[in-house]
Amino acid sequence: MAGDETAGQETGVEIVDAALEGKAAELVAKLVEDGAASKLAAQDATLWGPDAESEASIRLSWTTLHKSSRPLIGEIEALRTELQAEGVDRVVLAGMGGSSLAPEVITGTDQVPLTVLDTTDAGQVSDALAGDLDRTVIVVSSKSGGTVETDSHRRIFAKAFSDNGIDAASRIVVVTDPGSPLAELAGKEGYRKVFLADPNVGGRYSALTAFGLVPAGLAGADVARLLDQAALAAGSLGTDSPENPAVRLAAALGAAHADGAEKVVLADTGSGIAGFADWAEQLIAESTGKQGTGLLPVAVEGPDAPGFTDARADATPVAIGPADGNAKIATTGSLGAQMLLWEFATALVGRLLGINPFDQPDVEAAKKAARSLLDNPAALEGGAEPSSVDGAVAVHPSDGVTGTGSLGEIVKAFLGSAPETGYIAVQAYLDRLDDASAALLRTEIAKRTGRQTTFGWGPRFLHSTGQYHKGGHQNGIFLQVTGAVEADLAVPDRPYTLGQLQHAQALGDGQVLAEHGRPVLRLHFTDRAAGLAQLISAIQEAVK
Known part of the structure; x- marks a missing residue:
């Protein structure tokens, strides 16, 4: 079995940054004094307050x-x-x-x-x-x-x-x-x-x-x-000890958030686990991003990636694996152990942030908007005319977003509108295999703007970071990328095709974001390969 190098690793959390460890110590002591870890392991639904108790009481069997x-x-x-x-x-x-x-x-x-x-x-x-x-x-x-x-x-x-x-x-x-x-x-x-x-x-x-x-x-x-890996970790994660890795991780993330670091930058540093950050992204964003607060996970390409090496005070770089580079926290352990570690820690962070980590109050809004568009084919197929067209890219801005000029000018103005401690979310409603190079957008934007930048494939991010985008800290701007469908597929016994469903999901989510006051710029590629190349070139030229 691959990944055996993690088999003997003890589940651990190292708070690399001494200042952060000092700030986390108080929260560690509070969680231990409150018996939070053992209560969580015992499935105590009262940990998050009376408003969350009903939901929590039917959501704790994962322990x-x-x-x-x-x-x-x-x-x-x-x-x-x-x-x-x-x-x-x-x-x-x-x-x-x-x-x-x-x-x-x-x-x-x-x-x-x-x-x-x-x-x-x-x-x-x-x-x-x-x-x-x-x-x-x-x-x-x-x-x-x-x-x-x-x-x-x-x-x-x-x-x-x-x-x-x-x-x-x-x-x-x-x-x-x-x-x-x-x-x-x-x-x-x-x-x-x-x-x-x-x-x-x-x-x-x-x-x-x-x-x-x-x-x-x-x-x-x-x-x-x-399951064996998770079982080995379970005992330590459910104990009220200052050495409990979940308590330490939750306290460090909670202390960082209290100090203004509302983003968690996740980079693999040799964990032996494939794509762990993509899994943790949903867990963290959907559990904590609500009521105007939360932790925004930013999955990056590695410890040398922009956003990790140059993280500002609004973000905490976390190594998945041994401490490396600029990491302020490092988590180690096998896959089963790390999954349980992050689940425990995320639930405990919810207690520290004062939110319910088991609901997702804003996820349904985008689904409803998409269904409404599917029920109105004329609105879906017609839609708003682009504000401008540059080569293979048609521009569709939300209210208040610049949509005229060259593509470079539009992109420069939009990316420049991100708050200094905000973030840029790239949402690609494309083929994540054939259009995989779209992921380069995250790297280019993060490197050139210095802003934390997330990348999500649509519509799958709607089931993960989509909750944070509506319910979390209100300082994001949203770059949507859609593309022409060359060969559509009918959905049997349904009045729509996959292409129409994908389009409705993009428009619906953009509509909900705009209704929440979030700036949205949708760029539609009339030719996917040409449009993507054009956009990357525009970013490189316009933002230096």
């Missing part, structure tokens, strides 16, 4: 998943053996947010193949369909059972199976909560297997539930070992 998820191991292995005997060894996962991020990290760390569909991009879904369907099983994961992206993937794959003479029901595996619409549909349709997850675990805390374990285990990851 014991290293025990309660054990029966899944045999079920997963039995199904994998059955499928392989039938020549089915290619696993596709249809899921969003908490249903996709953990399996991707688990399989990436174990270096086993998993095709993840957390997109509405027609090109990316078409590429997944082009794989060998005779060898394919699709895992459809949705806690609510009504996730529109995941339902679209299910419909598209079911039709593709049938069109190729394959019994679709035998190739669809479902992970959902008991009693969900998806669970009912699976029973009606006779899908191959239904895994019912623990309903008392929220999506972003679900890594060690069926949502994380089933797709990863079917793909060949060692999920039993993952």
